Amino acid sequence: MVVLVSPGLDEARLELGKALEARMMVTMVANCTVSYSGRTGSDIGEGERLIVLKGDGCVLVHRGRDYQPVNWQPSGCVFQTRIEGGRLLVKAVRPSPLETLTIEMDRIEFLSTFNLKDEAEFILHSSEEEMQKAILAEPDLIEQGLRVIDFEKKVAPGFVDVYGVDSQGNTVVIEIKKDPAGAAAVKQLVEYLKYLSPAEGKKVRPIIVAPSLAKGVLPTMEKMKIEFKPLTLQKSLETLQKRMKSDQKALKGWLGDAPSEKS
Template structure:
């Protein structure tokens, strides 16, 4: 993969599903190896002011005399291969033009996803309360796997549903598990814990109304416990 980064004084016109115009200003132009072209300013956070997604082609077109008199030195035309949308970049002055070979990107590795939370909570099941013990992770039922099955200090089974952000759907999911598991004489009674890094107020209200305990997890604290255990 490669990227070409250009700092230039330019104006930009877009013609497609809607028309848009960027007046003359100094901007960042980014041309990527996947064929995309992005136009950024200092504002707008990470979002480009305008862009063309691949597949598209970029070509330089001849500058007419009247355009040259207006200060245009280069004209780039970016055409989308499927929609025929058109992006025209009129360059008046080029301040920087560099290209870089980025190599092969390994992709985004997410930290703190539900699988990480499940592993850490299983290793530190006492986070749910003193005397809790782990039965198993991914306890399979006829309607799907419960994230964690544990026992509390009294030996009562506890079904734990884990989410990064807990909403009503997660509570409904745990409710279905509990209804099924409490029909099993080898498991019943089974209580529920809805655990997440963040629990929405509506989800908490519904869970508590159904007798489900809510636990907010601190991922960094759990990870710190894991790191501490590996040091000594």
């Protein structure tokens, strides 16, 4: 374990390189900018942030507020580091789909490296979160052409599970239930719709995603023009497992073809 307080960029890069090569966990507090390129693109200006790099190749960047990272990359990334123009650059490259997260730091307040030991078994209690993750990973589970824009989108009554647009540019609002969806799900979705508007000339499509519908709820849904898309927990878990295996296979192939680089 190494702990550095206010290290210089050269010292920080040296310890960072050692830790990444050894697949250790790294935490840093630094003044940085963050940019992402891949399916879309984003940039975040300078600010003091918590950066976490894990041994499995995932990276998270947190602000000093909110529980969700402001940017992140999943496991399987390849890390590259260098000093350029008085800044320490950390680049996390995900080979498939090709995505790059670049963190540029001009001042590091804290850096620590850990070799964490955790052999505990993870017991999954399936929930709506797995269904949500499956939809985020494979939007075609709902319909072809669906593009996810946001999830857990905050609106006055609560949080929209999945928010996106369809192939025609219509706004899609999805409420997920792991059990047969009933009147409560319909009421919840209707409340969300009061605070959401479509693009000009388009419409809002409310959709309930669940294994099935409770008895007697379909007429109400038809009256409110709420669609139903069936999705089971089992199908969601199978989708996530398939996606994980595909990512691992793509990473192995990419590493086999890529020239070796040292941090």
